[in-house]
Every structure is written in structure tokens, then in C-alpha cells.
Amino acid sequence: MKLSTKGRYGLRAVFEIGLKYGEEPVSIKTISENQGISENYLEQLFKNLRKEGIVKSTRGAKGGYELTKHPSLIKVSDVMNALEGSSKILECIDDGSCSREKYCPTRIIWLKVQKSIDDVMDTTTIQDIIDDYMKNNTGGK
Amino acid sequence: MKLSTKGRYGLRAVFEIGLKYGEEPVSIKTISENQGISENYLEQLFKNLRKEGIVKSTRGAKGGYELTKHPSLIKVSDVMNALEGSSKILECIDDGSCSREKYCPTRIIWLKVQKSIDDVMDTTTIQDIIDDYMKNNTGGK
DNA sequence: AGAAAGTTGAGTAAAATACTCAGAATTGAG
């Protein structure tokens, strides 16, 4: 059960944009340099982030990406859903999607695991990540 | 972030064996029939479960697999580790395994997610799964 | 006009997943 680079890279990228929220658009080139992720790949990730309305773009010189909403309104789960399609650990989890559902002995476990993941991702926002980052890179000597 | 069939099938298989704990070994054939999993594939899964000491085997007629310990002593995480190699959602999680670790803005999120998953898998045992199954298939009408 | 961006769709290499298969080894039952 591994988290793919889509999710990992994507969240770092969104964080990067969040840092400049309310200031200026951030270009793919900048993100690529700061986070060490290929420009080509970032393009793909942003295609999805844009489609899901998490970022908006400005073309042309001085263009780039910005968050559509305040960082405190964007949950980690939003980003994950946009990038990984869904943050479900398995298909069977949705009611009615599995023929064994009714008598499946292990279903309850996966539901619990899923819930615990959702709890974290739904209650953490980009702002939280930014705050945490600020604390660690200024507060402490 | 999907759970592979190794983990899903494997836990169902271990549950099946757990039902007969203290009674008789359960053959791959039986599990295959009850859980609808290919015999060939189950062999592969049991190769790992055995290596990690979760099950023990008896060859020959009337042979099969049994749990090495009481179901209440086998955690879901034990089974997952045996089957999926590790239940870590990413490599970076281990201290020192990632060069970005120190200033990585998203690391803390993944650590939280990991912890919440571990909490569930470490505190749920095969016995819990069995109990739950029994409740749902006898208690109710 | 020209450079700096984003936009899009297609394509691909590598890795992981999800199996299959054949045959050898072991054991219990008759």
C-alpha cells in the first residue's frame, strides 16, 4: 500500500503555491527548481489539480498557478482526490460494489483503516502544512 | 494508494484458518473454495505467511495450514507485513531515508496518516475479526 | 514581435501486481 509520487509530489507543489497565496502566481519552472520535480511531470499533475478546481492558471509571461481558495480551505484530501483519483484503499469499500460485502469478514477492518486515513486527510489543510513549515523554519533557532 | 490483493486475499485466508484454530489444519483447496481465490495464488501467499511464522503447515493427506499462535495474538499488521513486505505508505517515512527529511513540508502529514493506519492494524487481531464475523452471522436472526 | 508561460494529447519505459505452472517432496490412509 504505497502512496504514489502523484500524491507526494502534488502536495509539495500545492504547498509551494500556497506559500505565495495572495501574492503572485508561481510557475511550473519555479516549483520544479524548488522541489526537484520534472517540469514535464508537474504539467500532468497540474492538469488534474486545475480540473478539480484546486488551482487556477494565468498564461503568458509572469503567469503561473495560484490556489483558487485560501489555503485553510483546501484539505489534503482534496488534493489527493484530484491527483490519485480517489483516496480509497480499495474498491469494495463503497457500499454495493462487492458481492461479498454482506458476509465479508475483513470488510470492517478496511472500513476502519479507511476512516482513520480520511480523518487525518480531511482535517488537515494546506494552511496547516504552511504553519507547520513556518514554525520549524523560523521559530526554532 | 491501493491495498493489493495480497493483503486483502491474505487476510481473508488467515481468517479462514483462524476459524479452525485448535481443531484441524485447513487446506489450500478449502480456502480456495470458501473464499474464491485461486489455489496457485494462495500457495504464493502462504509461502510468505509461513516464512514470517504466522502459519505452520502439515504436508500430506489431511494436511493444511494452522495458525502458529492463538488468533488473539496475531495482529492484522503482522499479516500485512508478511504479505506486503511492509505497511509503510512511503519510504521517506523512516528517519534518515530521505534527503529532504529535515525541511520537507509534507512529511508530517504522511507520518500522521501512517500512524493512524498503524493504530488500527496494530490493535486489531484475527480474533477480533472472528468475533465480529460470529456476531453478524449468528446473533442476528 | 517575441519570450514566457500554460494546455493538451499521445506516447513510452520501467516497475509492480496478480497471477499460472510444473514438478518435487512429504505424509497419512488403506
Place this chain on the structure above:
DNA sequence: CTCAATTCTGAGTATTTTACTCAACTTTCT
């Protein structure tokens, strides 16, 4: 003792997913 039941093992493979790359095009700023 023999045979059928069963595990054991290593190798092989098809499919899917991941993780990208690339090229051409559009938009916008200066």
C-alpha cells in the same frame, strides 16, 4: 507399500499502474 492428498518452490508471464517524456499549440505580457 503404495497411492492420493497436500505442501513446497522456483520460474515464468500477462496485465496494469506508475512515472514519466515530448511536441505542438495557445495565451498573455512587455
